[in-house]
Amino acid sequence: MDPPPTPARPRRDRLAADPPYAPDVPPEPTLLDVDALPDELSIVGARLERIDLAAARLPGLRMVDAVLHGCNLANVQARGASLVRCELRGCRLTGSSWAEGRLTDVLVKDCRVDLAAFTSATLERVTFEGCRMTQSDLQDTACESVRFLSCDLSECDLTDARFRRSELRGCELGGLHGVDRLRGVGLEWGDLMELAPAFAAALGIRLLDAGAES
Numbered sequence: 001m002d003p004p005p006t007p008a009r010p011r012r013d014r015l016a017a018d019p020p021y022a023p024d025v026p027p028e029p030t031l032l033d034v035d036a037l038p039d040e041l042s043i044v045g046a047r048l049e050r051i052d053l054a055a056a057r058l059p060g061l062r063m064v065d066a067v068l069h070g071c072n073l074a075n076v077q078a079r080g081a082s083l084v085r086c087e088l089r090g091c092r093l094t095g096s097s098w099a100e101g102r103l104t105d106v107l108v109k110d111c112r113v114d115l116a117a118f119t120s121a122t123l124e125r126v127t128f129e130g131c132r133m134t135q136s137d138l139q140d141t142a143c144e145s146v147r148f149l150s151c152d153l154s155e156c157d158l159t160d161a162r163f164r165r166s167e168l169r170g171c172e173l174g175g176l177h178g179v180d181r182l183r184g185v186g187l188e189w190g191d192l193m194e195l196a197p198a199f200a201a202a203l204g205i206r207l208l209d210a211g212a213e214s
Helices: 189-203
Strands: 042-049 062-069 082-089 102-109 122-129 142-149 162-164 167-169
Touching: none
Parallel strands: 042 062, 062 082, 082 102, 102 122, 122 142, 142 162, 142 167
Antiparallel strands: none
16 A cells, blocks of 8 residues: 655745745754854855854855844855845845855845945845845846835946846835836836936936926
8 A cells, every 4th residue: 555645845825025935944043153164155954143244255155045134244255155045134234245146035124235246146036125225236137036125225236237027116216326227127106206317317308397498
């Protein structure tokens, strides 16, 4: 007699802001010896809380099925990092660099991501929610199914960025650089109105005073 089939593992209900695939991590935090980090750090199936990695050099960092809560990643240098099915909640990423990295199925929520660099990175199914991202560098970033929800994107640089199936909702967009790179991005009406002057400037449109003769 064949054994009964193994029941499928139930998946949690996802919130609207969650990425498509949530990480699979243990309920208890994982201890990390920050004084003995290897040259190529790999974090798999871990839950880290209040870890201080400020200014650490982590080239080729690899994180899979990881949750970081309240961690300090300010000024971390993680060129070429790979993050898969990860969540960063309440973390500080000010001044950090993820240049040429790859983020897949990642949720970044309630984090400080100001002055951070994602130059030439690839973002796929990534959600930024409630994040302060002022003056962040998204130059030459390839974004597929990326969402910015209630984020402050003031003075971010989107020069040469590429977006597909992406959207911005309820964001601060003042002083955004490279607004022409938002072609194809979904915008709410309020966000579109905020960007109208920048779009007009990018297209060379002159605003005329009502009733004034040309």
